[in-house]
Amino acid sequence: MSPRRVRSVCPYDCPDTCGLLVDVEDGRAVAVGGDPEHPYTRELLCPKMNDYQRTVHNPRRLTTPLRRSGAKGEGTFVPVSWEEALAEIAGRWREIIATWGAEAILPYSYAGTMGLVQRNAGHPFFHRLGASRLDRTICAPAKDAGWQAVMGATPAVAPETVRDSDLVILWGINAAATNIHFLPDVNAARRRGAKVWLIETYRTPTANVADRTMLVRPGNDGALARGIMHLLERQGRLDQAFIDRHVQGFEELSAAVLPGYPPEKVSALTGVPEEALRELAAAFGAARAPFIRVGSGISRYGNGAMTVRTIACLPALVGAFGRPGAGCLCGTSTGAAFAMEAVLREDFMARPTRVINMNRLGEALAAIDDPPVKALYVYHSNPAAVAPDQNAVLAGLAREDLFTVVHERFLTDTARYADIVLPATTSLEHDDLYRSYGTYYIQRARPAIPPVGESRSNWRTFAALAEVMGFDEPFFRQSAEDLVDRLLARSAPLREGIDTRALAEGRAVELAVANAGGPPFLTPSGKIEIRNPRLEEPLPDFRPPHGGAYPLRLLTGASRRLLNSSFCERDELRSIEGGMLLKLGPEEAAARDLVDGQPVIAWNDLGEVRFILRISDRVPAGAAVAEGVWWLEFAPGTRTVNALTSQRLTDLGGGSTFYDNTVEVKGA
Ligand SMILES: Nc1nc2c(c(=O)[nH]1)N[C@H]1C(S)=C(S)[C@@H](COP(=O)(O)OP(=O)(O)OC[C@H]3O[C@@H](n4cnc5c(=O)[nH]c(N)nc54)[C@H](O)[C@@H]3O)O[C@H]1N2
Numbered sequence: 001m002s003p004r005r006v007r008s009v010c011p012y013d014c015p016d017t018c019g020l021l022v023d024v025e026d027g028r029a030v031a032v033g034g035d036p037e038h039p040y041t042r043e044l045l046c047p048k049m050n051d052y053q054r055t056v057h058n059p060r061r062l063t064t065p066l067r068r069s070g071a072k073g074e075g076t077f078v079p080v081s082w083e084e085a086l087a088e089i090a091g092r093w094r095e096i097i098a099t100w101g102a103e104a105i106l107p108y109s110y111a112g113t114m115g116l117v118q119r120n121a122g123h124p125f126f127h128r129l130g131a132s133r134l135d136r137t138i139c140a141p142a143k144d145a146g147w148q149a150v151m152g153a154t155p156a157v158a159p160e161t162v163r164d165s166d167l168v169i170l171w172g173i174n175a176a177a178t179n180i181h182f183l184p185d186v187n188a189a190r191r192r193g194a195k196v197w198l199i200e201t202y203r204t205p206t207a208n209v210a211d212r213t214m215l216v217r218p219g220n221d222g223a224l225a226r227g228i229m230h231l232l233e234r235q236g237r238l239d240q241a242f243i244d245r246h247v248q249g250f251e252e253l254s255a256a257v258l259p260g261y262p263p264e265k266v267s268a269l270t271g272v273p274e275e276a277l278r279e280l281a282a283a284f285g286a287a288r289a290p291f292i293r294v295g296s297g298i299s300r301y302g303n304g305a306m307t308v309r310t311i312a313c314l315p316a317l318v319g320a321f322g323r324p325g326a327g328c329l330c331g332t333s334t335g336a337a338f339a340m341e342a343v344l345r346e347d348f349m350a351r352p353t354r355v356i357n358m359n360r361l362g363e364a365l366a367a368i369d370d371p372p373v374k375a376l377y378v379y380h381s382n383p384a385a386v387a388p389d390q391n392a393v394l395a396g397l398a399r400e401d402l403f404t405v406v407h408e409r410f411l412t413d414t415a416r417y418a419d420i421v422l423p424a425t426t427s428l429e430h431d432d433l434y435r436s437y438g439t440y441y442i443q444r445a446r447p448a449i450p451p452v453g454e455s456r457s458n459w460r461t462f463a464a465l466a467e468v469m470g471f472d473e474p475f476f477r478q479s480a481e482d483l484v485d486r487l488l489a490r491s492a493p494l495r496e497g498i499d500t501r502a503l504a505e506g507r508a509v510e511l512a513v514a515n516a517g518g519p520p521f522l523t524p525s526g527k528i529e530i531r532n533p534r535l536e537e538p539l540p541d542f543r544p545p546h547g548g549a550y551p552l553r554l555l556t557g558a559s560r561r562l563l564n565s566s567f568c569e570r571d572e573l574r575s576i577e578g579g580m581l582l583k584l585g586p587e588e589a590a591a592r593d594l595v596d597g598q599p600v601i602a603w604n605d606l607g608e609v610r611f612i613l614r615i616s617d618r619v620p621a622g623a624a625v626a627e628g629v630w631w632l633e634f635a636p637g638t639r640t641v642n643a644l645t646s647q648r649l650t651d652l653g654g655g656s657t658f659y660d661n662t663v664e665v666k667g668a
């Protein structure tokens, strides 16, 4: 019998949100490929999702609930039934609530799955329980805050429009790893004569698709953007008619800030040669349709929101709006597509409970005592690996008095510290509805195969927990499929007139976003707000990043073959990656007498981590690069990269500062 072919959606935290075709035979996925009919995927998948069946049917999949039988972190467990596991969780939580109150329970989740129902399945449950709330700010809230400061709720241009651009600036985005479906359209623009500039801190694989790569000293892009503005003004490249009509506060910026950023000073701050700075400003000023694609890396600094805010001002100076191919894309704004309050159910909260920032999990587990965190419930996240300040996180997870439950597909670093582990489904095994933060497509997915082993989806698990906790709201008794239907039944402005039949059939459907990129500009003043009177600093001025005392800037970017710590289960992907590497440029390696392939230790005040050294002329002096977040079991030592990153937050949004750290390196 030939396999049945079904449509599905990539559930991972990636701007592309690809359409998948899954071949199913005897209840197993036997092949996974890109959907040629998906308008953005166009049949192409990344190295991770190609052969996704190797994740789904991986021998490491968890198939039963487990109870810890060894020390925390050791990873020794015995299988138990769902009934036993649920009863134990309910019993322990009741004791904790009786002594400390329900706020002693902390949920911790992020983006193992991006589906709207499964991702948010815990919110109604924990609101009803009265647990602490988690501020989910590990990714790029500072980027959003920076964009919104200037553009408010204006929807960004769609990524495909880049085809019509004549100057593409990839600003702090490693698109060859993190946004690969954007590149065919960038290349289409290039074939029609567009020039592509990459602004980076080292030569990532994305440098291979750029005409020019400009390397900036980490955390100084805000100064670079001001330097470009200074030159645009000095060279008479402003679109004064556009500014007069649509921009608020350029005159103040021009008087109070821009004089402070002449090319000599910007060059000294950023390390960018004056000549290159002048070339970029001239190209931007002369372009008919400049398109800036802003990545998240630049926002993960103490000054991250301010950096993005400054970059978001740039198109206004040259009136790069409303012309095909022009604009600035930080992320697509698809939030209004669904009435998410129907999933989140904040109304289940009897009173607003306390909020804990997920980037400060280490501190929360050690220092909070009003009440202390006595129980942690982790689902679709791996904080032992991905959260900053790993030593603090692991010390917290090792606490004997902390009752930890982890709902997972694999025995991750975090699961190894659990008292109870619950097995989770993959996206091929459950219902969901997807929107994207990098395109304007939405898509529904139905299960392609039955759950592997005894695994249960987030939705089903919270329904079972609601039952053992005695919650009798009918809400908890509906299925994920019902909830998807309900979300689709409620109308939303962005879904007016879309093809509902195609959506029901599981095809990707484009949202009806009018005036993407603006005008009109959806800000309180109706103008692009270079001066934003509602912010503590109404004008965007430059602040240095947090930095640190060690000589090398640590850059902890994305790997092409891992997604944060996901895909570590795939032996073939890890082995192509070549191990947990630290990349140094030849001069920094020589200065420390280090040779390619040797074990090295990187350290700072927070910790030390063993890596394998890779000497690469793509890394400039003053930087060290560690891509991907590895599971401890595959690390050369006893810690991974986040033992070197700090719990310090961004200027706005309470975001993570993964890139804002320094280290020294020596032979191991
Ligand atoms: N293959 C793969 N894809 C992924 C992910 C993954 O881990 N692997 N992660 C997913 C997630 S969760 C996210 S949020 C996105 C993130 O994807 P991106 O938006 O690409 O963000 P990052 O990879 O964090 O950073 C992008 C680049 O910013 C650079 N950078 C760092 N500091 C600076 C600076 O000061 N100035 C400049 N100009 N550049 C700087 C880094 O070197 C890095 O190459 O990707 C998603 N897609």
Ligand SMILES: Nc1nc2c(c(=O)[nH]1)N[C@H]1C(S)=C(S)[C@@H](COP(=O)(O)OP(=O)(O)OC[C@H]3O[C@@H](n4cnc5c(=O)[nH]c(N)nc54)[C@H](O)[C@@H]3O)O[C@H]1N2
Pocket: 013, 109, 110, 111, 112, 113, 118, 138, 139, 140, 379, 380, 381, 382, 383, 385, 386, 387, 407, 408, 409, 410, 412, 424, 425, 426, 427, 457, 458, 556, 557, 558, 563, 564, 565, 566, 629, 641, 642, 645, 658
């Ligand atoms: N050093 C460094 N650290 C980083 C980053 C970096 O660039 N450098 N990037 C940061 C960023 S941008 C982000 S967004 C965070 C991401 O942090 P996380 O959201 O924790 O991401 P993952 O590491 O992908 O872990 C997700 C886990 O969810 C599990 N999972 C998948 N689907 C399901 C499901 O349906 N149910 C359940 N219960 N589990 C599921 C997977 O098996 C996986 O172990 O990491 C951050 N950490």
Ligand SMILES: [Mo]
Pocket: 013, 138, 139, 140
């Ligand atoms: Mo992220």
